Amino acid sequence: MTSEKDVTASPSQAPSDFVRDIVAQHVAEKRYPKIVTRFPPEPNGYLHIGHAKSICLNFGIARENNGQCNLRMDDTNPTKEDVEYVESIMEDVQWLIAGWADHCLGFKPKGKLPEATGTGSTTDFYLGAVNPAAAGGTSGLEPFFASDYFDEIYAFAVTLIKRGKAYVCDLSPEDTEKYRGAPDKPGVDSPFRTRSIEESLALFERMKAGEFPNGARTLRARIDMTSPNVWLRDPVLYRIRHTEHHHTGAKWCIYPMYDFAHCLSDYIEGITHSICTLEFEVHRPLYDWILESLGLPRPLPHQYEFARLSLGYTVMSKRKLMQLVQEKVVLGWDDPRMPTISGLRRRGVPATALRQFAANIGVTKFSSLTDVAVLEHAIREDLNARSHRRFAVLRPIKVVLTNLAEGQVVQNEAVNNPGDPTAGSRMLSLTREVYIDADDFMEVPPPKYFRLRPGGEVRLKYGCVIKCDEVVKDASGALVELRCTADLETRAGGSNATKKVKGTIHWVSAASAIDAEVRLYDRLFNVPEPDADGDFKAHINPNSLEVLTAKLEPSLASATLEDRYQFERLGYFALDPRDTALGKPVFNRTITLKDTWTGGKA
RNA sequence: UGCCCGAUGGUGUAAUGGUAGCACAGCAGAUUCUGAAUCUGUUUGUCUAGGUUCGAUCCCUAGUCGGGCAGCCA
Numbered sequence: 011m012t013s014e015k016d017v018t019a020s021p022s023q024a025p026s027d028f029v030r031d032i033v034a035q036h037v038a039e040k041r042y043p044k045i046v047t048r049f050p051p052e053p054n055g056y057l058h059i060g061h062a063k064s065i066c067l068n069f070g071i072a073r074e075n076n077g078q079c080n081l082r083m084d085d086t087n088p089t090k091e092d093v094e095y096v097e098s099i100m101e102d103v104q105w106l107i108a109g110w111a112d113h114c115l116g117f118k119p120k121g122k123l124p125e126a127t128g129t130g131s132t133t134d135f136y137l138g139a140v141n142p143a144a145a146g147g148t149s150g151l152e153p154f155f156a157s158d159y160f161d162e163i164y165a166f167a168v169t170l171i172k173r174g175k176a177y178v179c180d181l182s183p184e185d186t187e188k189y190r191g192a193p194d195k196p197g198v199d200s201p202f203r204t205r206s207i208e209e210s211l212a213l214f215e216r217m218k219a220g221e222f223p224n225g226a227r228t229l230r231a232r233i234d235m236t237s238p239n240v241w242l243r244d245p246v247l248y249r250i251r252h253t254e255h256h257h258t259g260a261k262w263c264i265y266p267m268y269d270f271a272h273c274l275s276d277y278i279e280g281i282t283h284s285i286c287t288l289e290f291e292v293h294r295p296l297y298d299w300i301l302e303s304l305g306l307p308r309p310l311p312h313q314y315e316f317a318r319l320s321l322g323y324t325v326m327s328k329r330k331l332m333q334l335v336q337e338k339v340v341l342g343w344d345d346p347r348m349p350t351i352s353g354l355r356r357r358g359v360p361a362t363a364l365r366q367f368a369a370n371i372g373v374t375k376f377s378s379l380t381d382v383a384v385l386e387h388a389i390r391e392d393l394n395a396r397s398h399r400r401f402a403v404l405r406p407i408k409v410v411l412t413n414l415a416e417g418q419v420v421q422n423e424a425v426n427n428p429g430d431p432t433a434g435s436r437m438l439s440l441t442r443e444v445y446i447d448a449d450d451f452m453e454v455p456p457p458k459y460f461r462l463r464p465g466g467e468v469r470l471k472y473g474c475v476i477k478c479d480e481v482v483k484d485a486s487g488a489l490v491e492l493r494c495t496a497d498l499e500t501r502a503g504g505s506n507a508t509k510k511v512k513g514t515i516h517w518v519s520a521a522s523a524i525d526a527e528v529r530l531y532d533r534l535f536n537v538p539e540p541d542a543d544g545d546f547k548a549h550i551n552p553n554s555l556e557v558l559t560a561k562l563e564p565s566l567a568s569a570t571l572e573d574r575y576q577f578e579r580l581g582y583f584a585l586d587p588r589d590t591a592l593g594k595p596v597f598n599r600t601i602t603l604k605d606t607w608t609g610g611k612a
Numbered sequence: 613u614g615c616c617c618g619a620u621g622g623u624g625u626a627a628u629g630g631u632a633g634c635a636c637a638g639c640a641g642a643u644u645c646u647g648a649a650u651c652u653g654u655u656u657g658u659c660u661a662g663g664u665u666c667g668a669u670c671c672c673u674a675g676u677c678g679g680g681c682a683g684c685c686a
Contacts, residue, residue, distance in 0.1 A: 026626085052686050087685060183684055192682055194614035228684055238615040240682050249684035268686050292616055292681050315617085317679090322623090328686095370635065372625050374618090377679050381623050384636050394649060429649065460647065471645055502645085514645045579646045607647040 024074045027373035029314055033071055033283060042282045042309065045077030046116070049103065050084040050156075050272070053095035053256070055328035056343040056350045057102045059364070059385075060319040065103060066368035067316070068285055069111035080116035080139055080279050082154035086271045088255035096256070098343070100153060102351040106361050112143045116279075117151040124162050124278050133169050134307050135162040135278050156275045157257045163266045163274050164218065166304055167229055167247060171210045175303045176247060177203060178213040179230045186228070189235070190243050197235035197243040217250055220263045224250050229264075233299060241296045245269055273297045276311040284311045287318040288375065316373045322382045322538040324349045325546050339550060340534070344588070346598050347534045347554050357531065358574060358584025358600030363392035379539065389601050393574055393582040398426040398433060401471075401516045401563040402577040402597075404528060406445035408491040408520065411476060414442040419521075422501065424472040436565050440473045440496070443520035445561045447580075450515040451492065453481060456609070460513035462492070469514040471578065475500040516578045523561040526595045529586065530556040560597075569595060579603065 024030075033045060047068040051057060057065075072079035081103055085091045107115060116139030124135040137158075142148045170176035179202045181189060191197035205213075210229075217227055229248035237243055247270040252263045266274075276284045284297075294313050301310045320326060325334075326349060334340050334348070343350050346357035354364065367388035371380050401424075414420070420440040427433035450461040450468070462468040467477045473496075480493040499506040532554045540546035569575065571590070575583050581602040589596045 031628095050686095054686080084686065090685070186684070187682075190682060192614085195682090196614090197682090225684065240615085243682085246684050251684085265684095267684075272686085288617075289680060290686090294616095317618090370624085372635095374625075376618055376625090378624060381636065384624070387636060390648090399646080428644095428646085458647095469645055473645090475645095500645095507645095511645090513647085516646075576646085576648085579648070581648095603646075603648045605647070 024070065025369045025372065027316075028375070029067065029283075029285060029316060029373055030071060030074070032314060033075060036282070037075055044282075045072065045075040046080070046280055046282045047072050047077065047285060048080040048082050048116075048154075048276065048279065048281050050082040050275070051099050052084045052087070052090070053092060053099055054087075054090040055095060055332055056098050056348075056352055058326060058328070058331060058348075058350045059321065059354065059367075060326045060349075061102075062106060062351055062364050063319045063368050063371070063373075064285070064287075065106055066365055067373055069107050069114055070368075071283065071285075072114035073111045077282075078114050078116045078139055078141070079111070080154050080281070082156060082275060082279070083257070084268070084272065084275075085155055085157045085255070085257055086266050086268060088251060088253045088265060091256050093256050096153075098352060102355075104148075105355060106351060106364060108361060110361075110365060113141060115142055116140075117142050117145075117148065117153055120150055120152045123158055133165055133304070135159070135165075136280060136308070137278050138280065154275075154279060155257050156271050157255055159271070159275055159278055160258060160262055160266070162278060163271055164264075166274055167214065167266070167270070168211065169304055170231070170247075170300075171207060171214060171229075173303065173305075174207060174232065176210070176229055176231050177205050178210040178217070179203070179205075179228050179244075179246075180226070181228075183225050186246070190240060191235070193238075193240055196237075197240075199235050200230070200244065203230075203232060203235075203244065214248075217248070217264050218262075220252070222250055224252055226250060231270075231296075231300070231303075233296075239292055239295055241269070241293050242299070245296060269293055269296050270300060273300050273311070273313075277301060277306060277308070280308070281311040282309070284313045286313060286315055288315050288377065289318075291315045315375065317375055317377050319371070320377070320379045321349065321385065322379060323533045323535050323540070324382070325535070325540050330541070330546060333547075334534075337547075339547070346529070346531050346586075356587060357598050358393075358582065359389055360392050360396070360574070363389045366392065382533070386601055390582070390604065393576065393600065395429065397574045397576040397582055399424070399428070399578050400566055400575045401438070401518050402526075402528070402566070402580065402583070403445045403447050403516070403518050403523070403561040404530075404558060404577075404580065405448035406561050407448050407451055407489060409444050409446055409476070409517070410491055410493050411440075411442050411444065411496040412479070412493050413495045414440075416442055418442060420473070420498065420501070422472045438472050438563060439519045439522055440470065441519040441521045444470070444517045445520055445523060446470075446492075446515055446517045450513075451478075461515055462513070467511045469500070469509075469511050470496075470517045471514045473501065473517065474498050474504070475509055475511050516580075518561045518563050520561075522564045524564055524567050524595075525559055526562050526566070526597055527589075528558055528560040528583070528597045528599065530558070530599045532556075562595075562597075566595070569597075574600070576603075 049068045069079045124137040228246045230244045233242045344352035422438045424438045425435045476494040482490045500509045535549045536551040537549045540549040582600040583597045586596040
């Protein structure tokens, strides 16, 4: 495979799957001088974790074969697309592949268009890539745009007409549908199918010139109205849309359809392997028909299909995600509860974890439902290795250590990561007043409860064992504070340091703790397949976000956006990059720690 | 009732004519100043019926079940 070290994570060798097998065979045959893939999102929404699977596949294949993967905006429908999406896509892709496949990313000089390389009767166009890493950054570069090829695609359409393989059709949208027939019923030829080449040529030019209203005419391929594959029943190649385009402005009023534009865009860029999802499988004969009908001089790209990702407890279509945003179920496309790449990033999920996840789930043609536990495992595994441990108390209970003097400070060393000796340590101050988490004290605990109870003992981690002498309540019966005695001889190095107690809990000093907003996220839906009954909004988890003010150990005042933290016994947390302000930290819980305690119920 | 694609433990995936393996989840134990991590062990599987073959998860046929396809969306 590759001789380079995979920087995703040490254990991940290049995965193997049927697409990579095909590519490997082509490499062995030396079929192409270089393997070129592409990631071609339509800029009509934000990228989600399903796209991440595709990105990892396409860029993975490129990097494993010393190839290249072009980022291309598949923007042939001006009514649905927007530059906002172009920008988010660029950011998300570059974030996901950073440090892994940047050297394979294909961009192009800003404004650069394909060059006509054809001679004589053969029409040919080519547009090569520039790598941002090699070019010293993305300034002056941009991704590819299918809309940059409108001139060339138009020229190819004219060629098709001249070859008698396409014609201008005057059927209305409704009639076009009727004539198409049904999957089990053959279609009927359009009355305009026999139109002369000259007339189609003239009409097509007038369509381009804007002489006809939307929907008045289309350019259609002349294939076979009786084909069992409905996509071969004279598919529409061009439609009239008097709409400005986010990238080409007002230049065009006719726009190519996906099927026509995609294969040609692949060809123009010199793509060798055009990898897409299963629903395009029935389009493949059309993809091939168009390219083969043009008599193109360079090697043709080929399409390969794999199963899109379905993840438990979430929805994955852009339409549904858009709905969640528009109906304010979430706070935006990058809401940390969203399965979008931007949402996962904001939640604190590292790109390496997403890449490892993609490698773990594999690539097949079987439509499966992936257990969220697989994603969660990849995130925990990544975060466990890299996160410094910190103490944070989410729901504070005050504990007074009655045998410590006011102002007395007992310093304790706490390691930053028990699995990584190089991570160092920091000091924690034990004082007369500390906070512990409400979950770590129960007046009437269930069986096997290891934590603090009246008259019971527990260890304050990196501190000492304490004993609960008194539970103080107010007139209403609400807990005010716990009065405990600390046994300082049980500290590390003390005469009773190895004293065994059932529970060890985290804590913070009331004297030095800092306040911070902490956001606890839970899954957005409360059933594994929210859309199984077609009503995904009925299964929204009303408690997917809980916001609280927590007490944090003081070292967290210097937390950075880049670092990941494990709040011990609670989970992994990261600073929210959008809402954190100077002196006002906001932490997002990326994921809880795995919790095998049944809560005494078992 | 047309065409295309698929089917391996609970879930996801390997094995491409020769011992059904891995991961997640689960369970049990060890260990633990995180009920985490780590370590050890372990339950559970080739959709059905025929055929080819010394031998079939793999090749062939039929069936069953599942997914996709009838936008001037992608």
